[in-house]
Amino acid sequence: MxxxxxxxxxxxxxxxxxxxxxxxxxxxxxxxxxxxxxxxxxxxxxxxxxxxxxxxxxxxxxxxxxxxxxxxxxxxxxxxxxxxxxxxxxxxxxxxxxxxxxxxxxxxxxxxxxxxxxxxxxxxxxxxxxxxxxxxxxxxxxxxxxxxxxxxxxxxxxxxxxxxxxxxxxVDTDTYKELEKSIKRPKRSSKKRIILFVGDVIPRKGVDLLIKAFSQLEKEYPNYIVKIVGDVKADPTYKKFLDKLIQSERISKKVIFLGRIGEKELIKEFHKAEIFCLPSRSEGFSIVLIEAMYFGKAIVASNVGASQFVLERGKAGLIFEKDDLNDLIFKLRLLMKSDRLRKFLGKKAHERCIKYFNxxxxxxxxxxxxxxxxxxxxxx
Incomplete structure (x- = not known):
């Protein structure tokens, strides 16, 4: 044909x-x-x-x-x-x-x-x-x-x-399988647990919301840090705003901007992370959300775009109300305090990805x- x-x-x-x-x-x-x-x-x-x-x-x-x-x-x-x-x-x-x-x-x-x-x-x-x-x-x-x-x-x-x-x-699971063969899988550290965000650093993606939520939780869970992967030059004004926010909350050492990274490096970051957070204010059908599912991450995402459908209305990941800081804090806390819940949701997410999003x-x-x-x- x-x-x-x-x-x-x-x-x-x-x-x-x-x-x-x-x-x-x-x-x-x-x-x-x-x-x-x-x-x-x-x-x-x-x-x-x-x-x-x-x-x-x-x-x-x-x-x-x-x-x-x-x-x-x-x-x-x-x-x-x-x-x-x-x-x-x-x-x-x-x-x-x-x-x-x-x-x-x-x-x-x-x-x-x-x-x-x-x-x-x-x-x-x-x-x-x-x-x-x-x-x-x-x-x-x-x-x-x-x-x-x-x-x-x-x-x-x-x-x-x-x-x-x-x-x-x-997601192209065949390509990921081939890439993973050439990558030495990094070990997760219990001393440094990671909340990962992947996407352009722009207001629509809600990175400021994640930083504000993390600033309320970092003393309660001092072994956690936030890693932000994505284009930091997409909106310079917004990046300056985030830098000031991080400084004012005194969490500069715990929020790391990695910028754009290659595919193999991104896979490594997924493997290192405990939690994947997508706090978008608007979204279409997020590919990175499905990628996080493929790598078995415990997910918390805002209820925009197709996230309700992708995460099976909370069965394969936690969903919070868009722009609701308290709801995001509550959902992040649930994941940060429970190894069992993270593993359960990560397993559910991976299984759903392989079955429906392959x-x-x-x-x-x-x-x-x-x-x-x-x-x-x-x-x-």
Whole structure:
């Protein structure tokens, strides 16, 4: 099967762990011919390149160039997977289905399940009703990342119920297994227990909330420290605010910023940590949350994005109310004082990750859905 993944802003470095790369990679591993269609980032970008067996085709950053390429090559395409619901998705789907009626058109949605632009003017109002009329005719499958996202879509587009499936994001467990073979697993120290955060150091990620909570607990649990992994230059003003906060709370020796680190170093930090904390104020479908689950960490995360679904509403990790400092302190204290609870939740998290958030299994399900749709076209 020839599969095209349509993601105009695709970047090999940014999306390496995310679905725009992982879905094509695992479809390729299942034996399909896979291409990613994207815009050129600059004039020096090659028109075509190949990474891990997948061909990346880049066209000039213009919708007409993209549509022309799809129309020209549609007869050689069996399935298109397009990301998000916008004019590119809409026109690409129509163009493809007009040229190849038996081709399969799939839309991959983001966590919030939104694929119609909010109606703020006549143009967007037109777009809304245009999509209402056309989506049922040219869309074969809509993928959302959580049951909550599916419910949000169905409130507005109830007639698409039979076309919407839930397939979450995941981690590439095969890659992690290979990386771990080349890494000497560090031993945890009972004298220095670690609470780990991974992500850009920006207000949306709520690092200040973690620091404030830790400052209330560090005297009670003096053997704990906080390690923060992520881009400290993403928001210099926020970083200065955090530095002042740390100094005012007199915990400078117990909060360590590691900055950006490589994949192997990140794996080592996961192994060293006792607790993983994700105190985000807003979040999509957090990949790092699933990574923490894979490494069997006891997790405490805010109730934003897909965390309720990912952590099975508190069964595979503790969940606190967004921006509620007292709730975060309470949940962290539960984990910091109980080895037994940390081990129990870490085991639950790992088991759930392997069962539900493993890219190999996720893409096998997607492949099965696409094959069934193709078979249904063949018998018509």
């Amino acid at each position: 020839n599969v095209f993944v349509l993601f105009p802003l695709f970047d090999e470095k940014i999306h390496r762990k995310k679905d725009p790369w992982q879905i094509p990679l695992h479809l390729f591993r299942l034996g399909h011919e896979v291409k990613i269609l994207a815009y050129q980032k600059n004039n020096s970008d090659p028109i075509t390149s190949r990474v891990d067996g997948i061909e990346i085709v880049r066209v000039k950053p213009n919708l007409l160039h993209l549509l022309f390429y799809l129309i020209k090559n549609s007869r050689n395409i069996d399935c298109i997977i397009s990301y998000f619901g916008n004019w590119i998705t809409l026109l690409s789907g129509i163009s493809f289905k007009l040229k190849k009626r038996k081709g399969v058109f799939v839309i991959k949605m983001d966590t919030d399940g939104s694929y119609a632009i909010k109606e703020k003017n006549l143009f967007r109002l037109f777009y809304k009703y245009f999509t209402h009329l056309l989506f049922p005719f040219f869309v074969d499958l809509i993928i959302v990342e959580s049951p909550q996202a599916r419910n949000r879509i169905l409130k507005r587009y109830w007639w698409l119920e039979n076309k919407i499936i839930v397939l979450p994001n995941g 890219w190999s299994r996720i893409v096998e399900k997607l492949d099965s859905y696409i094959r069934k749709i193709r078979q249904s076209y063949e018998v018509r």
